[in-house]
Amino acid sequence: MDTDIDTDMDTALTTGPGGGPVGGGAFAALRAQLLDAAKAFTGEPDALAGILTGIVDDVDRALAERLEIFPVCHHSPASALAMARRLREKRPEVIYLELCEDMRPLLDELRNCRLPVALQAFAAEIDGFPAEWAPLSVVAPITEASAEYQAIAYALETPGVELVLVDRSADHVFQWEPRRPAAGPGAEAPDEEAALHGDAVGVEIGDLRPRFADLEAHLLRHGRVRHWSEWWDQYVEQPLSGADYATYRQVMIMIGSLFRRLRPDDTERLRVDEDRERYMWTRIREHLAATGADPERCMYVCGAFHAASRVEQFGLDSDAPPFAIPPRTGTRWLYGLIPSSHSAIEAQFGLAPGSVSIAAATFAKAVRRTRVTPFRLRGGKDGTDGTDGAAAKGGGRGRAARRTAAPAPAASEPVTDRLSGFLTGPPALDPLDEAELRDWCVEIVRLARRNGYQASTADAIAVFETSILLAGLRDRARPTPYDFQDAAVTCIEKDTVPGRRDIRRLCEIMLGGDRAGQVGYDALPPLARDVHDRLAPLGLDLQKRTIQRALLDLRADPHLEPCSRLLWMLRYLLPDRAIRPIMGELRLGERSIQESWDLDIGRNQRAIIELGYEGVTVEQVLERRLRRAVHDPKATAATALAAVEDALVFLGSRRLADELGARAVELLAAERTVDHAPEVLRRIRRLLAHHRSTGPELPAWCQAFVATGYAHYCTLLPTAFADDAANVRQVAAMLSFLVTLENLAISLGCDRAQLEIAVRQARPEGAAKTALLWAARTQLGLLPREELRARCDELLGNPLTVPSVPEYVSGFVQALDLAPGLTPFVVELLSKAFARLPDAVLLPWLPRLIATLRAQAAELVPLLVREAGRTFPADLAALDAWTPPWAAARAARPARASAPAAPASGPVPGLLAGHPAATDAVARLLGCGTGWRAVPAGGGPATHPALAGLLAAHPATAEAVASLVA
Structure with missing residues (x-):
């Protein structure tokens, strides 16, 4: 019995076309038939009968509505064809479209783009949302093979037609839904093209997919397909592509109602869906009341899931009060168009790879077969010159129709039940198109050979026969692109893939490929247009989707200097893949005279467009980012110094550098740890050297930073020596700041006694910090060199302290930055260790010494190497007679001590x-x-x-x- 019912359900969802609109009592026979089936299956008509008859009630309710509801599925060729037919037949004057209402101004710019592109709402600075959500981004992809594009093109190119977006705003998207992952369940990891949408939240018309996992698994198993996209193409797209409008409309509402009723009890998602429907119906009523438009001349385009809505605000005749739309937050939203691609859409919405490309190919094929004239925007980047590409071949009939007023719609036809015929009739099997399949087989073998496969004519024949065989096993008379893909993989792809692309990817390329859209120059924000204009002297076409090499000889062509500056700023602001320097550098006080760049701006339009949301020019965006970085709650003094350096390097702005430097002084005074001391020391030294070489005096913020840092680090020094969380490198950086900048700090009013007191109070416990303290005290004159030497000799002579000598050496090496005069002493210490320690101690000790020096003092080891080169003999022959300088000095000291005293007279x-x-x-x-x-x-x-x-x-x-x- 279970198998029979499964078969009946499959038949109800997968059979071919027949039938028309419904309403009133037209569904009485179908309702009675479903009740009888429910009784036969369950013994009582409650649960299953409620679902089955409820589906019929939803269809009846949607079709009885005075405002015509057009149900669609996203990126569906059947929906696009039905929309094109219906628009030419009805010629509506108002179209209500399920799309974020605040994106309406963007639609006029679509004619300057090459599809697919995405409408985007972007917010970098948020107010009313959690701070970790920033930046917020909402995208709505648009493809040519979609019903929404047909409606948009018709409305924008037909005089007197108004297009009204009625869905929730981008702000409400984040108010009502938590952030969700970009890719749906089961989606493969996106490649570079799939990352075009980033982590934006996607919204589309008609997200028509079962929200009940068991139902989807049931349909895939009994439909003998691998994924949802293939099931939808076989059992919905193909039957409905040739169906009349009435059949299409009833079937789509039925499927939307089925998926709506067979979904899990997800209260949160149900609430969001129903609030969206209340929102849209409220906006529709408000517009009709404000304009007085005739509902008979209007059309409501929404997803089939929402067409089967049961909310109390559904319909124009509902007595329910309007939905209370919550106010938007204080977030400031910016809008623009970004390029999209088929793979980006697939990755974001969990579709099978290649499904959008196959849908585009199916739409083009259906247009040729049915001779439906689709609407296209005039003057677009796709090369069309009007909304009606096919109309030009027919003597301009489409253009003339656009210039004339739409005729009054005919009286509505009586509603008849065509859904029963669709559900019970046998599927209409398309005959085998041998010419098409043969062309596919020849083309895939040609592509395979070009990509390294050892394919031949025999493989083409095998793919041809296997495609027919697979289609037959799957109850299809005509192989679909999915059957052809499986056959090609089976017959051509062997054990290994010789190149970058496998056979499945080659099939996608052959059937249309991953088409990527592009935003035209006129639709770009001011910043992006400014970038194109300022880089025009390079003589490159920045719209190309290829990597282009730019060569700049700044000495021979000084007029390219602004281009170079802009490229370095874009390098700082954009991802690495967009702007890559091959030769040349720009650092503080340094500039290359020749540069070479790889520019991939065409494929990274989105990044440049989003820069345009932050400012009008690149300089403004960079300045705002630097200010935002130093005022971030997590900003440190090192962050602020880096911002100062960037302001001087990229903008050359002394005013901004002084402002950021003053903030660095505040951050340094507020720090309670020494985690960033090494970076602070490195950056302040570089900035001091730059200002000393370029001006007569140091800026006020530099003087304040040194004075504040001297007092601050003197205060933290004893604590840092005793704190296990502060490593020796950080403490050494503090001491280097205090010792090397001491003269400047004292000239600014600091007291050297602070440093001496801090050093005397230090009580380190670790070996490395102890050696660092000894070195600091020696540098300050608080510890004689002879006493330091005696302490180190004691370390080498005590078996208990020998294992910790590497840490002592690491501390001494770290101290070379603040006391470079100790370099000969460290060489002496290492030489004594190698000379005195037995092999049993030295051999296990050496790896630890090397690892310690490499991890903690790698950049200071060259100082030791150079000093050792000066100390030791240059050849092996001189080594036997060589006497270490420290041994000679020791031998000479007793002789001087026993010399006669000063003369008596x-x-x-x-x-x-x-x-x-x-x-x-x-x-x-x-x-x-x-x-x-x-x-x-x-x-x-x-x-x-x-x-x-x-x-x-x-x-x-x-x-x-x-x-x-x-």
Whole structure:
């Protein structure tokens, strides 16, 4: 029994055409028949009978409405053909279209574009939505093989016809629905073309697909197809492409009602759908009341799902109050056209790859077969010169019809039941078109050979026969493009794909390909047009969808300098694939004289168009982005310094740089961590060097930044040494800022005592930070070099501390930025380690040392290499007799210590006694007072022990001074 009912349901949904409009009691027989079937299946007519008869009631209700409802499915060739026929027959004066009402001004620009394109509403700065949603984007793709394009073209090209968009605004789209993923379930990952819509929310007319997964799986299984697009093409598109308007209308409403009733109980989505329907009917009533239009001369174009609506506001004769439309948020929306493509539409709406291309090919074929004249916009980028491409062949009949007023519509025909005939009649099987199939087979073999396949005439014959076989297995007399694709893959594609494209992709290309649209120059926003105008001296066609090479010799052609500047700004603002520099660079204080660029602007129109939503010129957009970056809640001082540098490099604006620099001072003073200290140090050094080389004095913000940073980092230094979250590289950057910029900071009023106090208060625990502190204290004169050497010798001599020597070395290497004079000492330390440590200790120790230096101090290791090159002998022969300089100095120190003391008599005591002021100052530093003046009458040596020790320890200095004054 279950199998029989499944077959009956399939037959009801997949049989061929026959029948017409319904209304009143025209469906009595069909309703009774469905009730009897429900009783036979379930034993009682409640559940199933309610669904089946409810479908008939929905059809009856929609067709009885005074305002003609035209149900459509998105990108459906059958809907486009039926729309073209109906528009020529009825010639309506008002068309209500299910599309975001705030996108209406964009429709007039479609004639300047090559389809497919998408209408876009964009908001970069939001008000009333969560901040993480920004930017907001809503797109509505338009293809030529769609009913909405036929309605738009007819309305825009026919005098006296008004087109009214009645669906919710872009603002309400985000108010009513949470953000959803761009691709539907089961969709493949989009390629570069599929990314044309980005993460925008898509809206289309007629999203007609089962929202009940079990129902869709049932239809696919019993229809012997792989995906929904193929099922729809076989069981809806093909039967309805040749059906009359009455049959088309009834069947589409029936399918919309079926999918509406057999959907899961999703309260949120049901509420959104019903609110949209209330919204649209409210807008229709408001327009009719305001204009006094005759409903008989109007048409309402909506998705078949909404045509079967059951909301209380449905229909012009409803007594329900108007729907209370909520107000829009404070978000400022911007509108424009962006290029689209078949693959982008498929990826965004979860359609099978190639389905939109096949629909376009099916529409073109149906137009030729049925001789229906579609409407087209005049003056479009597709090369047409009017709304009516085929009309030109018939002596301009279409154009004349557009210039005359539409005739009064004929009286409505009586409603008859044609749905029963469609559901119970046998399918109309198209005969085999051998010529068409043979052309397909020859063409696919030719494409396969061009793409590396070893295909031959035998493969063409095999594809031909296999296509017929597959169609027969699937109850089709005529192979569809999907049957042909499967046959080609089976017969031609072997174990591997020799090129970039497989056979399925080649079939899509052959049947129409992934057509990509383009927005014409006149439809571009002012910024995009300005970009085209300013890059015109390059002599390139920026509308081409190919990569073009631009060569700029700025010395020979200085007039190309503005083009170069603009390209660098676009490089900063646009994705990498749009603008790529091959040769040349632009940095602070540096500029190339020759540049080479790869420009792919034609395929990245969307990015440039969205720049136009942010400003009128590229400079304005860049300035706004820099300001927005530094005022972002997550902005840091490093972010602000980067913005200052970008303002100077790209805009050359000292005013903007000063403004951003002042913000950098505020951000630095507010920071409580040292995470970004290395980047802050690198950027402020570069900016200081630039300003010193280009101006007489530093900007005020630079001086304030150095002074603030000095005091700020002195305050954070003890905490950073003790904080495990602050690594040695960050602490070293702080110390480098304090030490290397100390002279400038002191000249600006800072106190060196702050730094000394901070260093004395530091209590590090890690080995690397300890070595860094030792180096800083040595640089500041708080730790003698001999004591530092003694501490490091103790590390190498203690077996317990040997494993941590790599961390100590890393700390010393990090300190080379603030104390470059320690470079010979670090080379000495490493040399001692290699000389003293046994192999059992050294060999496991070396990998760790290398890894530590590479991870923490890679850019400073070259300093050690250069110093080692100066220290060690240049050839192997000299190595045996070589004595390390630190060993020679140690050997010389005891000899100097045992040298005789200062002579008992001579000019030195007299010099000290004759000029006591300098010696008094030194004595006060040493804490000796003035006791050194007690000199024997005979001119003997000084009796003060400190002075005697000083002269004895450094006799060379005293002798040199004595020789000068002798």
